Amino acid sequence: MKLQQLRYIWEVSQHDLNVSQTANALFTSQPGISKQIRLLEDELGVEIFARNGKHLSRVTPAGQAILKLSADVLRQVDSIRQVALEFSDETRGTLSVATTHTQARYRLPPVIAAFRRKYPEVTLHMHQGTPQQIAEMAADGTVDFAIATEALEHFADLMMLPAYQWNRTVVVPKDHPLTRVHPLTLEAIAEHDIVTYVFGFTGRSKLDEAFRQQGLAANVVFTATDADVIKTYVRLGLGVGIIAQMAFEPEIDGGKLVALPAEHLFEPSVTHIGFRRGTFLRGFMFDFIEAFAPHLNRGVVEAVLNRGDARAEVDHLFKGQALPVF
Secondary structure, eight states: OOHHHHHHHHHHHHTTTOHHHHHHHHTSOHHHHHHHHHHHHHHHTSOSEEEETTEEEEEOHHHHHHHHHHHHHHHHHHHHHHHHHHHHOTTOEEEEEEEOHHIIIIIHHHHHHHHHHHOTTEEEEEEEOOHHHHHHHHHTTSSSEEEESSSGGGOTTEEEEEEEEEOEEEEEETTOGGGGOSSOOHHHHHTSOEEEEOTTSTTHHHHHHHHHHTTOOOOEEEEESOHHHHHHHHHTTSOEEEEEGGGOOHHHHTTTEEEEEOTTTSOOEEEEEEEETTOOOOHHHHHHHHHHSTTSOHHHHHHHHTTTTOHHHHHHHHTTOOOOBO
């Protein structure tokens, strides 16, 4: 059994069982990959992939178990490389982050700018997706860090660290009737069409819960993953916008829109930064976490790592701690 064979079966599984695409991605030949997969299957005495003629059609039950273990082995090999890099050149490397549009657009720019000044020779890769996709990318090792408000808690393999809390603001055109409602109420908002985030994005669950607890039906007529899109349709008069506070920029949005504070209407949401358990964190990775969430300094993160695999113990470490607000 060779590491190269494990790499091949894992990569094939990530390329929809298309050996040709896998070969192109790995800059090798299709026959070479097929041969190595067959040699591995012969050695193990089981089929990893079922076949339809010359084409791979599905992963077998045995293959699913083998792929999971192969992924763990490959991650450990990568951790060994990271250890070597940390001691040979601590200022060079790559860092991959998966996050949502809201984090990438409104929260991360100053963090990344400061990080780049400190580590100009570290290459950064940013991936955007749904919270579910983000968590999956961190759980399977595609990225180093996942930053999101929802979905991370569903992945037991992720260490989740609370970064900051935030709330919502209601955005309306300047002459909208809600600008004359003091204090703003959910009942008043419910009288209008609502434009907000897609369910599962940017704390949307807290919004729905607030209306439900008051026995109100929120008439959501348009949803999007992007706060800029939501604000565009609010300007067009499609409805009342409910977005993250950080997504309202007075110098850009203030010409046509008004932000109405809504902290008293909704429970705050917490954004987490997560990474796979067992990940070797290089020095610049600790620094990135601290730049994103200053209370998560290296000592705190190492204390979390030393807590083991019990999520309850990690949660206890931060219980009662006041998080930064954005």
